[in-house]
Amino acid sequence: MTLLLNILVDGVAYGMVLFVMAVGLSITLGLMKFINLSHGAFAMAGGYGVAVLVGSHGCNFWAALLVALIATGVFGAALEALVLRHLYRRPELQQVLFTIGLTFFLVATANAIFGPQVRSISLPPSLSGSVDLGFRTLPTQRVFVLLAGVAAAALLTWIIARTRFGVWIRASVDHADAASGLGIPIRLVQCLSFGAGAALAGLGGVLGAELMPLEPYYPLKYLVLMLVVVAVGGMGSIPGSLCAALVLGTVDTASKYLVSEWGSLLFFVAMGLLLAWRPRGILTR
Amino acid sequence: MTTTAQAPAATEITRPRARAMPPPWRLPLATIAAAIVASLLWPDQLGLVSRVASTALLVLSLDLLVGYAGIATLGQAALFGVGAYGAGLFAQQVHGDPLLGLLVAAAAGACLAAASGAFLLRFEGFTLLMLTIAFAQILLSLASTFRGLTGGDDGLSDFTVSPILGLWEFDLEGRVGAIYAVAVLAAGLYLSRRVANSPFGLSIRGIHESRARMAALGTPVRQRLIGIYALSGMLAGVAGAVTAQINGIVGLDSLGFPLSAEALVMLVLGGAGNLSGSVIGASVFTLLHHTAASIDPYHWLFVIGIALMAVVLFPPAALAQKAWDRVRGTRKAAP
Amino acid sequence: MTDILRLDGLDRRFGGLHVTRNVSLALQPGDRLALIGPNGAGKTTLVNQISGVLPPSSGRIFLDGSDVTAQSQAERVRRGLARTFQITTLAPHLPVQRQVELALFERERLGHSMWRSIDAFTGVANEALALLNTLGLAHRADVATGSLAYGEQRLVELALALALRPRVLLLDEPMAGVPKADGPVLLAALDRLPADLALLIIEHDMDLVFRMATRIAVLVQGELIADGPPDAIRNDPRVRAAYLGH
Numbered sequence: 053m054t055l056l057l058n059i060l061v062d063g064v065a066y067g068m069v070l071f072v073m074a075v076g077l078s079i080t081l082g083l084m085k086f087i088n089l090s091h092g093a094f095a096m097a098g099g100y101g102v103a104v105l106v107g108s109h110g111c112n113f114w115a116a117l118l119v120a121l122i123a124t125g126v127f128g129a130a131l132e133a134l135v136l137r138h139l140y141r142r143p144e145l146q147q148v149l150f151t152i153g154l155t156f157f158l159v160a161t162a163n164a165i166f167g168p169q170v171r172s173i174s175l176p177p178s179l180s181g182s183v184d185l186g187f188r189t190l191p192t193q194r195v196f197v198l199l200a201g202v203a204a205a206a207l208l209t210w211i212i213a214r215t216r217f218g219v220w221i222r223a224s225v226d227h228a229d230a231a232s233g234l235g236i237p238i239r240l241v242q243c244l245s246f247g248a249g250a251a252l253a254g255l256g257g258v259l260g261a262e263l264m265p266l267e268p269y270y271p272l273k274y275l276v277l278m279l280v281v282v283a284v285g286g287m288g289s290i291p292g293s294l295c296a297a298l299v300l301g302t303v304d305t306a307s308k309y310l311v312s313e314w315g316s317l318l319f320f321v322a323m324g325l326l327l328a329w330r331p332r333g334i335l336t337r
Numbered sequence: 338m339t340t341t342a343q344a345p346a347a348t349e350i351t352r353p354r355a356r357a358m359p360p361p362w363r364l365p366l367a368t369i370a371a372a373i374v375a376s377l378l379w380p381d382q383l384g385l386v387s388r389v390a391s392t393a394l395l396v397l398s399l400d401l402l403v404g405y406a407g408i409a410t411l412g413q414a415a416l417f418g419v420g421a422y423g424a425g426l427f428a429q430q431v432h433g434d435p436l437l438g439l440l441v442a443a444a445a446g447a448c449l450a451a452a453s454g455a456f457l458l459r460f461e462g463f464t465l466l467m468l469t470i471a472f473a474q475i476l477l478s479l480a481s482t483f484r485g486l487t488g489g490d491d492g493l494s495d496f497t498v499s500p501i502l503g504l505w506e507f508d509l510e511g512r513v514g515a516i517y518a519v520a521v522l523a524a525g526l527y528l529s530r531r532v533a534n535s536p537f538g539l540s541i542r543g544i545h546e547s548r549a550r551m552a553a554l555g556t557p558v559r560q561r562l563i564g565i566y567a568l569s570g571m572l573a574g575v576a577g578a579v580t581a582q583i584n585g586i587v588g589l590d591s592l593g594f595p596l597s598a599e600a601l602v603m604l605v606l607g608g609a610g611n612l613s614g615s616v617i618g619a620s621v622f623t624l625l626h627h628t629a630a631s632i633d634p635y636h637w638l639f640v641i642g643i644a645l646m647a648v649v650l651f652p653p654a655a656l657a658q659k660a661w662d663r664v665r666g667t668r669k670a671a672p
Numbered sequence: 673m674t675d676i677l678r679l680d681g682l683d684r685r686f687g688g689l690h691v692t693r694n695v696s697l698a699l700q701p702g703d704r705l706a707l708i709g710p711n712g713a714g715k716t717t718l719v720n721q722i723s724g725v726l727p728p729s730s731g732r733i734f735l736d737g738s739d740v741t742a743q744s745q746a747e748r749v750r751r752g753l754a755r756t757f758q759i760t761t762l763a764p765h766l767p768v769q770r771q772v773e774l775a776l777f778e779r780e781r782l783g784h785s786m787w788r789s790i791d792a793f794t795g796v797a798n799e800a801l802a803l804l805n806t807l808g809l810a811h812r813a814d815v816a817t818g819s820l821a822y823g824e825q826r827l828v829e830l831a832l833a834l835a836l837r838p839r840v841l842l843l844d845e846p847m848a849g850v851p852k853a854d855g856p857v858l859l860a861a862l863d864r865l866p867a868d869l870a871l872l873i874i875e876h877d878m879d880l881v882f883r884m885a886t887r888i889a890v891l892v893q894g895e896l897i898a899d900g901p902p903d904a905i906r907n908d909p910r911v912r913a914a915y916l917g918h
Binding site: 148287320 | 409456460463464467468470471474475478479481482531536595598601602603605606609636638639641642643644645646648649650
């Protein structure tokens with residue numbers, strides 16, 4: 053029973069990390085139909101930002117988190133506005149080629165700036181302990197991850213459903229050509245969404261730093277994971293990404309606990325089955 | 338428009354006609370010539386020649402899928418790895434003859450591709466792409482789990498390959514290996530060109546450009562796609578076998594995602610859809626990697642990263658224009 | 673004479689939309705049936721069901737007496753059914769000659785041949801060029817189909833369908849979008865179709881319809897409201913009512 057609970061807690065936490073990291077990619081793919089294989093670099097940027105600010109400059113964790121996320125978001129928005137948006141009309145293979153090249157470049161940059169060794173993020177005292185829930189105790193960090201993931205999902209859902217910006221996003225995803233004709237400032241929507249997705253990925257990088265250690269090869273190592281969440285969840289679907297991430301995260305965690313010698317076999321089998329069953333996204337018929 | 342004149346006898350119509358297909362021996366001979374020149378210029382880099390040749394064969398197999406059939410895949414390493422492990426295990430358990438090993442790898446690659454293709458090709462686009470990734474990762478996990486058979490992380494290395502035809506032993510300088518790899522590549526190029534020139538190849542191009550039309554012409558579309566997938570798997574498997582036989586070791590990276598991604602990058606770099614792009618892309622990429630990596634592993638990523646972005650943003654006139662023309666089509670149609 | 677094509681109570685729904693309502697129709701060899709009706713009546717949907725692109729919700733389709741309702745497009749083509757598309761579906765980068773050769777290779781069951789070069793099949797090449805010549809396209813044989821003028825593309829569509837030597841030919845608005853200047857060539861080609869070919873042609877161009885058709889069927893909101901010789905249709909009050917304001 054304790055094992056089951058451990059699997060559930062760790063699995064959901066892992067799933068939350070995957071969700072936060074991948075949701076920006078899902079929106080980008082759904083919104084701009086642009087294949088950005090360098091998305092993992094944003095997760096890395098956020099993680100490194102906090103690691104360096106806290107570790108080398110002694111900043112307060114929460115301040116560092118805020119700064120790193122804003123910086124990553126701005127970096128993402130700038131990248132989109134200056135470089136990537138010129139490639140939206142290019143054939144898919146060219147987008148793949150370019151963003152892989154960009155990823156290589158960012159990996160090499162990370163190595164040049166931060167060095168090849170693995171970095172960890174030293175958590176503040178508020179997150180280092182445990183929380184007593186009565187029936188068991190949980191590491192505070194896990195609780196933080198769960199809460200952050202839920203908060204992110206809730207915030208995104210609220211924005212999409214209740215704000216004008218959300219309407220713009222939905223219209224642009226469903227009817228890209230018509231959207232600008234309807235007076236929607238499509239360039240702004242694309243740029244801001246991209247930046248937001250980048251910031252969220254950065255948050256994911258921080259939240260997941262324990263499971264996915266920060267190192268220069270990070271964007272390449274975890275690219276497949278993010279693509280999997282987006283594919284299974286369905287491009288452009290936020291609830292889909294959440295559902296996919298939680299399911300797959302739990303499957304992978306269960307696999308690591310119960311049959312660790314099989315590696316990620318069950319993860320990819322689950323992914324294949326889910327994708328074959330619902331090719332358009334786990335929540336879409 | 339002109340009004341139709343009385344139609345002349347069928348045999349008298351000669352102009353204009355669609356451009357004839359390139360002869361199948363042209364590309365293999367050009368490749369062999371280039372390999373000879375390279376071997377003469379850099380006689381102590383024969384290992385590199387072998388690597389370029391076997392990689393080019395892998396990229397060629399991918400070109401049949403991506404360039405001709407329009408099937409984007411990031412799981413080609415699955416077929417390469419199956420061929421590599423197949424050849425290694427065959428040499429270890431059954432017989433050391435390398436040519437037999439190639440046959441085994443070819444059969445393994447073709448069968449695995451046909452079997453997986455029957456399922457995978459029900460899907461299209463991004464879904465298909467992701468499923469090919471999943472397939473390769475599943476095979477990788479299996480290979481890692483059954484480490485008694487595959488050697489796991491340490492790789493499969495205790496197998497010996499006999500001399501080719503009993504005469505030519507794989508030497509340490511790599512001379513025999515280089516000739517072997519280039520010969521196999523040339524054979525693969527010849528085979529691919531023949532298939533591309535055939536009615537089957539034409540129907541594959543038709544399926545790529547207009548599946549609806551082909552179905553309306555009575556083409557068994559899925560059957561044909563499985564056929565090209567099997568052919569591609571065969572070539573990828575052979576590429577894996579050659580690599581295994583020359584290097585004497587097979588590692589888990591032969592099933593890995595980075596290999597599939599690199600092959601795709603090389604293909605797009607050299608130009609998809611005209612077969613020669615596979616050789617060009619493999620050569621350029623491997624040479625870049627080799628020169629830059631020997632300086633510093635991370636420097637090479639700077640170089641290749643910038644090179645890839647540059648190629649997309651500012652296609653170099655000679656190379657990319659020709660490749661893009663063939664793929665996109667201009668005033669003069671591809672034959 | 674046995675029907676070469678028979679539709680028995682063909683019915684198709686898309687969720688709440690009832691796009692084909694119990695359509696029954698029979699064609700004999702040599703028939704020239706024009707299928708007319710207002711926009712959105714479901715004419716192309718009906719043709720899609722006959723050719724196998726879309727399965728019907730209920731009902732049957734018989735080709736020369738055999739039930740083909742469950743058969744694929746490819747199988748129906750092999751039984752002698754061919755169609756053209758309203759939207760151009762030609763392979764844009766293939767030269768016209770190669771596109772026609774593709775149809776011929778499929779007809780001759782040579783599509784699986786992997787070793788011989790297509791240039792070695794001189795018979796196929798000659799037949800392709802001859803076919804293009806009868807449609808006035810021989811001078812465009814080496815041009816990519818994507819570069820052709822719209823009227824020329826419609827002719828290539830027709831060439832492909834004819835290359836298959838069908839017994840039943842479904843033409844989906846062959847004149848749609850064709851510039852006036854190219855009209856006569858297309859009409860001449862239609863006039864020269866084999867006499868025993870059964871033709872079902874969707875058209876809005878009433879001149880063409882009354883010129884070519886031996887029979888007219890009228891489809892309104894998925895339902896066949898009239899089916900008979902041109903004169904009877906012309907005077908049918910229900911048809912006039914359906915077309916008022918059209």
